[in-house]
Amino acid sequence: MQTIAERLQCARKGIEQATADAHRPPNSVQLLAVSKTKPVSDIMEAYEAGQRMFGENYVQEGVEKIQQLAHLGDIEWHMIGPLQSNKTKVVAEHFDWVHSVDREKIARRLNEQRPHYAAPLNVCIQVNIDNEDSKSGVTLPNVDALVHFIGTQPKLVLRGFMAIPKANPDPEEQHNTLTKLKELFDHYHTSLSNFDTLSVGMSSDMTQAIAHGSTMVRVGTAIFGERDYGTSA
Numbered sequence: 001m002q003t004i005a006e007r008l009q010c011a012r013k014g015i016e017q018a019t020a021d022a023h024r025p026p027n028s029v030q031l032l033a034v035s036k037t038k039p040v041s042d043i044m045e046a047y048e049a050g051q052r053m054f055g056e057n058y059v060q061e062g063v064e065k066i067q068q069l070a071h072l073g074d075i076e077w078h079m080i081g082p083l084q085s086n087k088t089k090v091v092a093e094h095f096d097w098v099h100s101v102d103r104e105k106i107a108r109r110l111n112e113q114r115p116h117y118a119a120p121l122n123v124c125i126q127v128n129i130d131n132e133d134s135k136s137g138v139t140l141p142n143v144d145a146l147v148h149f150i151g152t153q154p155k156l157v158l159r160g161f162m163a164i165p166k167a168n169p170d171p172e173e174q175h176n177t178l179t180k181l182k183e184l185f186d187h188y189h190t191s192l193s194n195f196d197t198l199s200v201g202m203s204s205d206m207t208q209a210i211a212h213g214s215t216m217v218r219v220g221t222a223i224f225g226e227r228d229y230g231t232s233a
């Protein structure tokens, strides 16, 4: 059995290699450690191994962990799961990032509910890039309106896009999807300030995502091991 520190090191190596293979600058891809369903003791192990960015999917579970680890002071917490409007307030109060903004109502509430003492909330628009019924996220024709709406919200900073491409596609389909996403990202990256994040790639497709311009991979299983429950991506 490898330790969390060892698996984290392995994930970092994998990112470094994929980044070099794609002829991209070193350190152009960040690693978000997805700790959903895992205990605080696992997060501490990763923290002690130098990890500072953690992703959670479930609001209540995430907030409990944030409160338990508040004394550390330098963890950046990312909400990556689907968000219902009755949960936006605690998210706006506790998280640093939200990757799963997919409609105006959620954006408006996060903006209104972000505490005045807190820095603006970093948000990504979740794009339903494969147009799958089962997935949350905004469909391509509706991306532009949401980009512009978020731009009008003073307590939000639009950082980029998040996507969860289809699991197990054939390589050509995967290439097409990731290319489409990268083109969409580039379109806004060149015109909007702070729009610097393409959150795509998980344990199983991290390498391909990095080859297609991902700037942040969200890795759970490869760091913390299999989850017993709640794989709701």
Ligand SMILES: *Cc1c(COP(=O)(O)O)cnc(C)c1O
Pocket: 034, 036, 057, 080, 081, 164, 202, 203, 204, 218, 219, 220, 221, 222, 231, 232, 233
């Ligand atoms: C669970 C989850 C991940 C991590 O998935 P792994 O396959 O465990 O690496 C990444 N992104 C989202 C949105 C998730 O829900």
